[in-house]
Amino acid sequence: xxxxxxxxxxxxxxxxxxxxxxxxxxxxxxxxxxxxxxxxxxxxxxxxxxxxxxxxxxxxxxxxxxxxxxxxxxxxxxxxxxxxxxxxxxxxxxxxxxxxxxxx
Amino acid sequence: xxxxxxxxxxxxxxxxxxxxxxxxxxxxxxxxxxxxxxxxxxxxxxxxxxxxxxxxxxxxxxxxxxxxxxxxxxxxxxxxxxxxxxxxxxxxxxxxxxxxxxxxxxxxxxxxxxxxxxxxxxxxxxxxxxxxxxxxxxxxxxxxxxxxxxxxxxxxxxxxxxxxxxxxxxxxxxxxxxxxxxxxxxxxxxxxxxxxxxxxxxxxxxxx
Numbered sequence: 001x002x003x004x005x006x007x008x009x010x011x012x013x014x015x016x017x018x019x020x021x022x023x024x025x026x027x028x029x030x031x032x033x034x035x036x037x038x039x040x041x042x043x044x045x046x047x048x049x050x051x052x053x054x055x056x057x058x059x060x061x062x063x064x065x066x067x068x069x070x071x072x073x074x075x076x077x078x079x080x081x082x083x084x085x086x087x088x089x090x091x092x093x094x095x096x097x098x099x100x101x102x103x104x
Numbered sequence: 105x106x107x108x109x110x111x112x113x114x115x116x117x118x119x120x121x122x123x124x125x126x127x128x129x130x131x132x133x134x135x136x137x138x139x140x141x142x143x144x145x146x147x148x149x150x151x152x153x154x155x156x157x158x159x160x161x162x163x164x165x166x167x168x169x170x171x172x173x174x175x176x177x178x179x180x181x182x183x184x185x186x187x188x189x190x191x192x193x194x195x196x197x198x199x200x201x202x203x204x205x206x207x208x209x210x211x212x213x214x215x216x217x218x219x220x221x222x223x224x225x226x227x228x229x230x231x232x233x234x235x236x237x238x239x240x241x242x243x244x245x246x247x248x249x250x251x252x253x254x255x256x257x258x259x260x261x262x263x264x265x266x267x268x269x270x271x272x273x274x275x276x277x278x279x280x281x282x283x284x285x286x287x288x289x290x291x292x293x294x295x296x297x298x299x300x301x302x303x304x305x306x307x308x309x310x311x312x
Contacts, residue, residue: 015106015108017106017111020111020115022108023125024122031124032124032125033122033123033124033125034122034123034124034125035121035122036118036120036121036122037108037111037112037115037117037118038108038112038117038118038119038120038121039120039121039122040108041108041109041112041117042120043122044108061109061112061113061117062112062117064113065112065113065114065115065116065117066116066117067116067117067118068117068118068119069112069116069117069118069119069120070117071119074117074119074120075120077119077120078120078122081120081121081122081123082122085122085123085124087122
């Protein structure tokens with residue numbers, strides 16, 4: 001059983017590419033969050049895909065450039081942060097770490 | 105290039121970071137005060153020291169406090185501010201100047217001001233205490249023990265609000281033109297460190 005991740009209802013994005021970040025607005029409760037490139041990428045992938053599908057696309061995107069975001073735990077960390085801020089929601093509960101490792 | 109994939113390809117992938125951003129909160133500029141009436145109690149006098157109690161209240165707390173200040177006591181018919189002023193004058197502490205609200209965006213700081221004349225007064229409760237700068241608190245404390253007077257009771261209410269606030273603070277404002285600052289600082293008895301600094305330009309060595 002895989003976790004399906006989606007952006008929370010009403011979340012609005014304001015990319016600021018010149019500063020390599022993206023602002024995300026959550027309407028309820030109203031809050032503004034700043035995402036760096038990697039978290040921005042993860043949020044953009046949370047469009048109803050399963051976590052293995054997100055992991056596949058994510059690591060394909062970061063593999064070429066490398067960097068700290070290409071490490072094994074980076075995707076898990078991003079999902080946890082985004083969920084804690086109310087930017088994404090999961091519809092099926094499953095352990096994050098296990099599915100990410102499987103995807104790699 | 106507004107796609108994070110393209111940016112990551114050229115800049116690399118940092119560790120994920122998503123965090124709340126502090127945002128500016130706009131308001132209509134705070135309390136709208138369209139009518140001011142002169143206070144009804146006697147004049148504040150010419151006390152050279154102001155004592156101030158400050159704390160913060162939510163808007164409902166401000167409304168409650170305002171209602172308290174203007175509602176006459178059911179037994180005496182005297183409004184609390186006038187009673188507090190009379191109590192301070194009656195005990196030779198000074199005078200009650202007023203309770204103010206700092207006006208500004210998103211501010212609700214309450215400031216209660218008292219006039220105080222430490223060296224000029226005699227006091228039945230603590231005559232010696234009246235001659236030193238810390239006398240105000242001791243005199244107010246003595247006044248608050250008075251269980252019979254309305255002024256004391258009303259002042260206890262203000263002090264209780266102050267005590268309950270996590271942002272409470274007390275300050276003394278001293279009228280600078282009435283202070284012989286150079287004389288005080290040059291007096292080795294009162295200001296040994298400052299006196300030496302002013303006369304020699306060098307700080308005094310602290311005795312071991």
